[in-house]
Structures are given as C-alpha cells and as structure tokens.
Amino acid sequence: MTRRIAWTLLALTSVLLVLAVVPLAVSMTARERVSYRDNQRAATRLIAAAAEEHLSDHKPATAMRKELGTAARAGDCAAVYDASARLVASTPCTAAQGEEAAELVGKVLAGHEPEPPEKEGRLLAAEPAGEVRRPAGAVVLARSAAPLDARTAAIWGWSAAIGAAGLAASVLLSARLARWVGRPLSTLDASARRLGEGALDERTDVDAGPPEVRRLAATFNTMAARTEALVHGHRAVIADVSHQLRTPLAALRLRLDVLAAGAEEGTATELAAAQEEIARLSRLVDGLLAVARAEQATPRPSAVRVDEVVAERVAAWSPVAEERGVGLRAVSAGPAVTVALGAGHLEQILDNLVANAVEAVPAGGSITLDVREAGGRARVLVRDDGPGMTAEAKELAFHRFGNPETRGSGLGLAIVHRLVTANGGAARLEDTPGGGLTVVLDLPLWPERGHERGIASRSLPVDRTADQNR
Template identity: 55%
Template sequence: MTRRVALAVMALVTLVLLIAVLPLGLSLARQERNSFRDGTVAADRALAAAAEEHLPVRGSTAPLRRFLERSTEPGDCSAVFDAAGRELAVTPCPGATGAQAAARSEQWAALARSVLAHPRTVTRSQDDRLVVAVPVGDESRTVGVSVLSRSSDATDDRIAAMWLRLAAVGVGGLVAGALLAVFLARWVGRPLRAVDAAAHELGEGDLTARAAAGRGPVEVRRLAATFNTMAARMEALIHGHRAVIADVSHQLRTPMAALRLRLDMLSADADEAAGPDFAAAQQEIARLSRLVDGLLAVARAENAVPRPVAVRVDEVVADRLAAWAPVAQDRRVRLTARCHPGLTARLGPGDLEQVLDNLLANALDALDEGGHIALDGLARHGQVILTVTDNGPGMSRSAQETAFHRFSGPETSGTGLGLAIVHRLLTANGGSVRLEDTPGGGLTVVLELPPGDR
C-alpha cells in the first residue's frame, strides 16, 4: 500500500510540476531573450542617433571610430556604414581572428545594404551573438546604417541558472511529496494492517484477538474500535453458546439416566406380559439418548471456531480404520483404506476423526453382511480428496440434496444428524463435502480438504 500511494502521489506531483513549472520556465526564458533583444536594439538605436552627428562629410573617419569605441560596452562590437554601404568605422569583436573578422565584415556589409534598400531595424543571430542593424537618419533621409553585435552568453547563463533553480524546486517538491506520501501511507496503512492481522487471527479461531486502537486517522481508529467491539461480542456469544450446551447436556442426560434406571428396576419386577412394553420403552430411551447426543454434537460443531493445524490424513485414516475394524468384523463388513503416504490437510484438531467416525457409523448402519467400505485419499489440483465409498442401498437424488440438513428425511436410518455434523465441520475449516452414487450401487461421500502446505 505504501509503495502504491507513494508512486501515485509522485506521479501526481510530477504532472503538476510539468504543467506549472515547464510553462513558467519557457515564459521566463522567452522574457529574458526578448529583454536581451530589446536592450540590444535600444542600444543600437541610441548608437545610430549619436553616430549621425559624427558621420564625416569629407575627411578622416577617426573621430567616428573613437566615438564607437567610447560608446560600445565591453564585449560588444559595432560598425557604421554610409549611404553607399561602405564601412566607415568598426570596432572588432573580442577573440575574432582575421578570417572571422573579414567574414563578419562581409556579412555586416550585406546586412547594411539590405537596410539601406528598405530602411528598417533588422535583428539576426550569428555565432551565439545578436546582430542588430538600425538605419541612421530619419525615415525620409537615410544617411547610413549602424550595426551592433552583442554576445548572448550572459543571457544564456541567466536562463540556464533559471532552469536549474526551477529544476531544484521541482525535485524538492517531488521529494517532499514522496516523503509526505510515504508518511501518510504508513500512518494509514499500519493500523489497517493491524486490523487485518487481528481479523485473520479471529478467523483462525483466536477469540481474544483485538486490533490496536488509537493510531491512524479518525476513520481507521473508528474501524479498529468497531472491530474490537464485534470481536468482543462474538467471543461472548460463542462462550455463551458453549455454556448453554454444557448446561443442556447436564440437564438432559441426568434425568434420562434416572429414567433408564427406573425402567430397568421396574422391568426386573414386572410380569412377562409387561416385559415387551418395558423393552420397547427402554429402546425409546436409548434412541432419545442418541438423539440428544447428536443434537449436542451438532451444536458443538456449529459453535466451534476451529484453529486449523497440519493433520496427517494418512495417519488419521489408518487410526480410524483400526478403531472401527472390530465393529466391521462383528457385522461381517469388509473395511479397507488406501491413502497416499504423507498426505496432509489443515483442519481443526480432532475434526477429521469426528468426520470419519460419523461417515463410518452411517455406512455400517446402512450395510448388510458382506458389504464393503473403502476409504481413499489423494492430492488433486491443490486439494486433498478423501472419499468414503460403500456398496449399500445408496440414496435417492432428492435425499442427497437434503442429506446435510438436520433430520434430513425418511431414508435416514439413524438420528439424521451425522451428515449435518460432517458438513458443518468441513465448511468451518474451508473444505466441502458432496454425495455421489457409487458405480454398481451404493453411496460415495467426497470430502475436499484444504491442503496442509498452503
């Protein structure tokens, strides 16, 4: 987040600087050059006005040359031409060689003839210098041409210094904007990351997770406070549900145990005619006990917040296979397993054992002698796939659609809560479960478990 915000602010500052500073620099540079040109033209016009008085009618041009030397500034060079375009006086340009001076005289003579033909002020750039030619005399009578050449180095230096100052201002603004963006991004991002970490911990099952409040802008502090309030209420709600489950377990099991004991005592003293009735009553009490146990198991599963850990699926499958093998042998049902070694999933502690116990119990209840239950585990497309397959009577399509609901239907032989517990435990851990028909008859339960290496 910090990098994205800093880059966005830097891009915005760069755009603003380009829009504001670049036109400003171009405008200032244009003003400097215009000022330099206007100053040079004004100086040449003043020179032309003063040179008119020193134009020789007959005789020596020495006074005119001395006048040019006195009137020009250091670094300038000038020349005066008469009405015929002949050079009367000239001050050489600094550093010019003989060949350069000769070439410059020819260029200035051509420029003077052009001005004499069409009296006007002419400006040209030659060798990093500005050359200005101004007619001497008034518009009705042009008696000569004054040419002034001035170096533009000082103006170029001022423009370069101006660009350097603007560049420094732009870089400073860009750095300041980047620092401010990083500060603001961290100011906002750190408390948001704290809220995200707390939410992750809460989702992993740590009900005591809270976000650090009191940092960042007002909106982020309000978000952290709201999250902490929600987490506290969730913790109180789950603990309250667990307390209710414990109370219900105690309150229901105790009177049912007492009722079963009374029935056992009464059946011992009853005559033979009342024996079947007592036996039926005891069966109903046993069924009610199983139903209460199933309801409590569903309630615990629904209120549990798992904290996933890495679980060795192959070891759990082998352990449950060994635990249920005696029951399968008594019912003459074949129980087999095939699982890839080292297969690992992330589940709450004990959840996979409870899932397999419910599925194996349901399958054993549905099978007759000679039946077969197979457990297969493998990794596929980043998921751990575990299947429990039997060759029993199976389930109809409508029954499969409601099988994961409590008391799912008349085809359920037990309490109708086993598959509801399985569904709840898997979805709470980020997995899924579905039912499929076994080829040749029977039911296949497909479990998709989150991989242990994510």
Template identity: 60%
Template structure:
C-alpha cells in the same frame, strides 16, 4: 493500498511541479532574452546617434569612434555603414584580426546593412551564439547609414542555464518532499487498516478475544476499528453464550436420562417376562433418545465452533480411525479397508477430521449389510486432498441425497439423521466441500474435498492398506 495512495500523490505532485516550473522557466528565459535584445539595441542606437552627427551633419567622428572603442572593450563587435553599404568605421572582434573584421563586416553585416537601407527598420539576426542588431542611422524614411552591433549571448545563456538548474533543484526538492509526505500519509492511512484486516483474519480463524488497535489514522479508520471491536465483542459474547447453553443442556439432559435408564434396569430385574420385554422396549427408546441428544449436542458444538485451521496428516488420521472401527466392522462381518496416498496433508481445525471420519464410517457400517465392504480412499489434488468413503449398501434416493445434509432431513436414515449434518458443517467451516454420489453397482459414496495448507503442493508417493 499504501503503494497506490503514494503513487497517486506522487503523480499529482509531479504534474503540479511540471505545470508550475516549466512555464515559469520558459517565462524567465524569455525575459532574459528580451532584456538582452533590448540592451543590445539600446547600445546600437547610441552608436547610430553618434554616427548620424558624422554622416549627416559632417561633424567629427571622435564621438562615434569613442563609442565603438567602448563597445570593443565590452567584447562587442560594431560597424558603421554609409548609404552605399561601405564600412565607415568598425571594431576588432575578440580573437579576430582586422582583415577578419573587415571581411565579416563586408560579407555578413553588409547584407544586413543593405536589408536595413532597403527597409529602414531595426533588424536582428542570431549567428554563432551571437546576436547581431542593425539600426538605421538618421531619418527612418531616408537613412544615411546603418549601425551594426554584434554581442555574444554566452552570458545570457549561462544565466538561463543557471536559472533552469535552480528550478530543477527546487523541483527535485519539492518532489522528494512530496514523496516523503505521500509515503508518510499513505502509511498513516494504511497501517491501521492493515491492523484491522489482520484482526479480522484472526477473528475468522477463531481468536474471539482479538481487537483492532484504535487511536491511529484518520477519523474514518478509527471509527472502523471501533465498529469492528464492537462487532467482535458482541460475537464473542454470543458464541460464548451459545457454548454455555450447549454445556448446560448437555448436563441437564444427560443426567435425567441416565437416572431413568438405571431405574428401568432395576425394575426390569424383578419383572416377569412380559413386563421385562416392555422395559426392554422402553430402554431402547431411552437409548435412542440419548443418541439423539448426543447428536444434537454435536451439531450445536459444530455450528458454534469457529475452527482454527492447522496442517493435519490425513493419512495418519484415517489409519487411526479405521483401526479403531475395525472391531466393530468384524463384529458386523463387514470388510473395512483404506486405500490412501502417503503424506497427504489438509488444512483443518484440530479434531474435526476425526469427527468426520467417525460419522461417515459409522453411517457406512450401519448401511452396509453382512459381507459388504466399506472403503476409505484418498488422493492428492491440486486444491488439496480428495477423500471418499464408499459402501455397497442399499444407497440413497436422489431426494434423500439432496436433503441429507439438513438436520433430520433424511427420512430414510436409520439413526438420528444428524451425522451427515455434522459432517457438512465441519467440512464447509474449514473451507472444504462434501457431496453424495451413487456407488457403481449400488451403495453410497461420500466425496470430501479438503483444502491443503497454503504452502503445500500435491504430495508424491502412494500406498495401499487393508
């Protein structure tokens, strides 16, 4: 955003400078040329007035020649022509001989003199960086001659070039000042916005006490930072409040359930066979209630937790959890194997993958019958890691698969019905996806797509283990 603001301001400043400086330069240059032309014509008219006294009134040519000498000393070339187009008097041009001057007067200026005699009005011509002015002598209807004056335009062109140079320096200075001002303004606006963005990112990663710095930037940005801080404070209080409720519920529910189970154990010890059977049924219900409470607490913790993703070695976690569940699988006579690529890494909250694997393996072992197989498979993908937990148990119907990720949504569940809800919450909160598919030949396959760390590409190498 800072770059865009700076570029917009720079484009605006460049446009304003071009619209202001170029017309001003053209106007000043035109004024210089007009002044130069008017001055040249005025000098030539003075020579024409002196020449009229000589040609029309037949007076002495001293005044005319004196003006021609002044023009020559000033670096001008001048000539006076009669009505026949013959040179009456002429100056020597700088760097030219008398013959050159006469030839020039006869050839070049002579044509201009004939043009003025035919159409008695002032005529101008630019030749070789010089301005040539021809003025009729005497009456404009019947002139008695033509006065021609040639003056170099080098000084005028030098002044115009210097003027353009000054304007260019002014424009460049204005552009530099505008660039510095636009960059400073863009940073003034963009820096606090980037701070708010960084604070929002950290808040999304689970740093609940983060706050955006205030007191910087425009009023709207300061108000945005204040609103963000208010939202962050309320969110922190809400999440901490939920966690406190979860802790209180955990303490308040588990303690009486444990006490009730101990009392039933004591009563069952001295009861007869029929009563002991009833106590055993009650204990099973209490155990089921305890598992249900544990599941609800796990769901509550998963829903209130805001994960801070870190790189997690998926292959190491799977090896560890499969090893931990192997005694349970042997007891139930179920084959538990993992087939995993080496070096697979995902971007997950610390401890989340362990909970996911435990819930999925527990569900698969419950569903698989004696002699069945549960496989935990994984491989690298372009997006991260693809993890599959496959069993060849009875599977789930299409309706049950659609509702399985909702709490108590699976009517076919043999347990509390919360395991897949916990898995769904933990995986999606970390930016992954989870879905249920049928296993070829019967059973259920849970497919997890786990995100990779930002800088990690697909790993190489594979291994298989059992």
C-alpha cells in the same frame, strides 16, 4: 493500500509540479531572452545615433569611435556601414562582419527590420543610422550569447531544484499520510482475520488513523465483544444442557435396569422396549449436542496430514467393519496432502462418514477412502457400494433430520457438513459408479506448502461423534 496511496499522491504531485514549474521556466527564459535582445538593440542604437552624425551631417567621427570603444570594452563587436554597404569603422574584433552581417546591412538599407541571427555563439543586431526609410548607413553589433545561456541555465537549474524539493516533500508527506491511513486498516484487517480464525478475544487499536477508521475500529471491537459473549454463552448453554439431560437419562436407565431384573416376562419385555427408547433418546441428545457444538465451532486452522489421519481412522474402524463383513481400505493418488483444519475436525468428519457407511453397507460390501489433490484443494472421497440415496434424500441429507431414509438419528451428515464449511471447505454427495454413495469433501490446503514436513501434524481429537447416522 499504503503503497497505492503513496504512489497516487506522488504521481499527482509530480504532474502538478511539471504543469507549474515547466511553463514558469519557459516564460522566464523567454523574458530573459527578450530583455537581453532589447539591451543589445539599445547598445546598437547608441552607436547608430553617433554614426548618423558622421554619415549624414559630416561631423567628425569622434563620437562614433567613442561608442565603438565602449562596445569593445563591454566585449561586443560592432561595425558601421555607409549607405553603399561599405565598412566605415569597426571594433578590433570582426564578428560583426562577414556574410551574415552583409545580409543584415542589405536588409536594413532596404528599409526592412530583419530578425537578428545567431553566429558562432554570438547574437547579431542591426540598426539603421538615420531614418528607417532612407538610412545614411547601418550598424551591426555582435554580442556573445554566453551570458544569456548562463542565465537560462540558472533559470532551469533553480526550477529543477524547486521541483526536486517539492517532489521530495511530496514523497515524505505521501508516505506519512499513507502510513497514517493504511497502518490502522492493516491492523484492523489482521485483527478481523484472527477473529475469523477463532481468537474471540481479539481487539484492535482505536486510537490511530483518521476518524472514520477509528470509528470502524471501535465498531469492530464492539462486534467482537458481542460475538465472544454470544459464543461463550452458547457454549455454556450446551454444557448445561449436556449435564442436565444426560444425568436424568442415565438415572432413568439405571432404574429401568433394576426394575427389569426382578420383573415378570411380560413386564420385562415392556421395560426392555423402554430401555431401547431411552438409549435412542440418549443417542439423539448426544447427536443434537454434537451438531450444536459443530455449528458454534470457530476453528483455528492448523496443518493436518490427511494421509496420516485417514490411515489412523481406517485402522480404528477396521475391527468394526470386519465384524460386519465389510471391507475398509484407504487409497491415495499423488504426494501427501496437508490441509488447514481445526484440531480434531478431520477425525470427527471421517468417523461420522465411516460410521454411516459401515451401517449402510451390507455384508460383503466395501468402503474406500480416497485422498488426492484437485483444483488447488485437497479432495477426500468416502465411497461405498451400499444402497445409496435417492435424489430427494441427497438434497436433504445435510439438514438435521432431513433424510427420511435414515435408520439412525439423521445427524451425522449435518455434523460433517457444518465442520467442513466452518473450515472453508465444501461437501457434496454423488452416486458411486455401479451403485452406492460417495461423499466428496473439498478441503483447503495448508498455505505454506514448502514447510509441510516441518510443521504438519495430525490434529488432536476433540468432540468425536462417531455413532451418528445418515
């Protein structure tokens, strides 16, 4: 933005300077040329007046020769012609003689006013001696164009200097104005990016830039403060709810265990059923708390090697899968993929998906975790050959308790969807060819692809909820 502002102002100033300086220089040059010509014609008329006294009135040529001498001392060349176009007198130099001079004399004697030409760096001027219609002769004066050229060059030189000075001033002012406007906006943009990455205590400078930018920065700080207070408040509520609900549930479960130990057979059966309901309620509370934490997640992305995390989770879940008679393996197509995810999120996502698949796939089935890069993103596929889902169930699977076909709490896929979308990814469900369900995760790649080996690391697990079902 800073560059665009600077270049726009610079281009506008350049156009204005060109439109102002060039016409002015052209006008001054034309005026200087007219003035130079008028001065030359005035000098030519002085000689013509003295020549008329000699040619018409037959007076001595003293006055005429005096004017010719004055012209010669001024560096001019002059020649006087009679009515027959014969040379009468001239200065020592012969620049006022020749074909061009003869042509001028012919036109003057014919009563015309010719346009003075330029000959070898000299400007020629011709005036009649006497009346214009019946002149007694003609005078031709040749004057060097060097002074006129020098003045013209000086005019253009000063014009160029003024334009360059104006352009330099414009560059300085444009750069200063662009920094004044652009730097606070860049700072605000960086602060907004860090706030979006999870730095809830991020604030921006409100004392720089135009008033509108300062008001925007103050509004941003107010919004950031309210967001921080809201998130911290929700986290505190979640912690309180977690403590307040788990503690009485645990106490109730222990009391039921004590009662069941000395109860009769019929009562023990009822108490066992109550214990199962308490266990289901505990799992439901844990699932709701996990979803709430996921919905309030503001991840700060870090480099996560997907192949390493997948291999780790496969190793962790293999004993459970073997116990149920389910095959669990990981495959990878192409080079290692590094994604930008919050700490522990990929582990939590995979734990929920693998737990769901292990619960759904019957004995003899298989689960495959496939990692690849597709469309500029990392793609993780969790395929199983279980019973799959209907189209209606897939549409509601990512909602809380949205899947009516689930055998568990129905919160696992809701947690997965929230964690994936909070990190800028996308999740969807597809049918596995041959039967089953495939969960497709598209995750953002880590931007510094050239430094993956030096900075990529597995994320640390933080709130792993592996026992939530579809």
